[in-house]
Amino acid sequence: MAPVEGGLAFVTFYPIILITFYYCGSGPGILVSVLSGLAGEYFFIPPYRAFSTDIATYTPLAFFCVTAVLISLVIIRLHKGTQQLEISLEALRESEERFRQAMEASTDGLWDWNITDDTGFFSPAYYRMLGYEVNEFPMTGHSWSELIHPDDYQQALTVNQECIDNRRQSFEVEYRMKCKDGSWKWILGRGKALQRDAQGHAIRMIGTHVDITERKRNEEQVRQLAFYDLLTRLPNRRLLNDHLNQAMAASKRSGRYGAVMFIDLDNFKPLNDTHGHDVGDLLLIEAADRLMGCVRETDTVARFGGDEFVVVLIELDVDKAKSTTEARHVSEKIRAAMAAPYLLAIRSNKNAATIIEHRCTASIGVALFINHEASPDDTLRNADNAMYQVKEAGRNSIRFYDVKT
Ligand SMILES: Nc1nc2c(ncn2[C@@H]2O[C@H](COP(=O)(O)OP(=O)(O)OP(=O)(O)O)[C@@H](O)[C@H]2O)c(=O)[nH]1
Known part of the structure; x- marks a missing residue:
């Protein structure tokens, strides 16, 4: 048998080399590759069951040994990469699920606003807080601002605009919003810019709405008692x-x-x-x-x-x-x-x-x-x-x- 043919028979050692690399690491993997090479030389290359004295017969085996190492490393790398990707995807799914559950359970509203095309998202709690059905109206800058109490309108819009104009990174502002039944609720609105354009203007903002009506009522009671x-x-x-x-x-x-x-x-x-x-x-x-x-x-x-x-x-x-x-x-x-x-x-x-x-x-x-x-x-x-x-x-x-x- 020619040395190359003997080398091809050596390919039968590849799974052992791959398994060793995978489970035991590079050191043992290389050792097993060398031993497999020697075993291949001993069993598959003339004069069979003896080591050849012709150094040229070792060249293809060295080639197959190196190839075995490289293939093992590539396969292991790919496999581990896939595993890592799966772990990341699972973590992402879990985190998304956790976020969805938290949003469902929360009484605080969430908003996400694409300023460029004036579209976005109001969470179910955002609508429920004001007595509306979920998605009863679309999320736009106008659908938010038109519900703000006239006395609080200017302040709410000013801090919002300051955040858009990069004069502040985030904001916190209290204002009243009109509910579907015509009553007013005190809202603590928080927001921050998520993305800005090259000029620094916010193109996407995100924030929350917390119903602070009860707190305001208590504050008013304390004020009444004090004054x-x-x-x-x-x-x-x-x-x-x-x-x-x-x-x-x-x-x-x-x-x-x-x-x-x-x-x-x-x-x-x-x-x-x-x-x-x-x-x-x-x-x-x-x-x-x-x-x-x-x-x-x-x-x-x-x-x-x-x-x-x-x-x-x-x-x-x-x-x-x-x-x-x-x-x-x-x-x-x-x-x-x-x-x-x-x-x-x-x-x-x-x-x-x-x-x-x-x-x-x-x-x-x-x-x-x-x-x-x-x-x-x-x-x-x-x-x-x-x-x-x-x-x-x-x-x-x-x-x-x-x-x-
Ligand atoms: N019902 C009621 N009585 C009060 C209250 N606070 C104080 N008083 C009473 O108001 C009275 C005020 O006393 P005075 O102003 O000295 O009595 P007065 O009869 O008006 O006498 P003159 O002011 O001198 O005309 C006292 O009897 C207090 O007990 C309250 O919140 N409710």
Whole structure:
């Protein structure tokens, strides 16, 4: 047999070489190739069952040995590559499935926007959050923006545009969106640019929608508790201080007078004593409503405590005498409103209510302010002092604080 034919017989060793390479690695693989070569030389090349002394007979075997090594390496490489690809594909499938499940389970909405052709994707939760059927409308920039509350529209669009223009990488903004039933939901919108063009403009953005209506409601409740009187819903003393500071700053800017009125109900205690606290509460609520009805929306009516209220009038006149006249006019209106009879329901048991008519007046002290001439605390104290003078003088009247008194 010619050496090449003997070499061809050597191909029968290839599977062993391949298996060794595959399971044991390169070192043992090469060793098995060499041993197979020697075995091939010994068995398949004349003088058979003996090693030839002619060195030329070894050349084809060396060639088949090297070929066996190379083929083994290539096959193993391809096989491992395929395996790796399968693992990656499986991981991708798993991750896609995980993402799909998470999206299904999540109450947060997801959006993905191709800005170039204004198309994209809203997740099912995005639609459900606003009360729509899934895919009830297509995802476009307009279908998002047209549902935004007019008061929040500008801010929401501005941060979105800043992200598109590469002035920010991502954004977080809170706004209200209109639900299918016409109600509004507070949304925390987050977004970021996924792809940008050569000029840096975003061409694809992605983001989420979280319903924060409940959080907003809680925040509002906390704010109400912190700054408003629970019974009358009027601003409390803390918010009054804030409004008074603002009113004084505005007066300094405009050069116009403002006024603080201290209003204390007269002989309120006997109502509580006779008919109980609940009936007294009814009168306080009614008094608060009447006070609100006597001033402009820009003025402040606050409950100072107990049966005491404070009204802050802003933007009176640049002239003190005219401002005094205006403030007197409003305080007269308040005094008359407070003095009108109150119809209060007294509940003796769960079903029956008796209406009683109660009369109650108010003592009012007024202090004008301008240009930070007196501090907010001093102005309040001045109005309070003027009110006490009314009490001392017999109640149900108005007195202006006078620097000379
Ligand atoms: N129903 C009710 N009463 C309150 C509340 N807060 C304070 N009061 C009562 O309001 C009364 C206020 O007291 P005063 O202003 O000294 O009593 P008054 O009878 O109006 O006397 P004058 O102000 O001097 O005319 C007290 O009896 C308090 O217990 C409240 O939230 N509800």
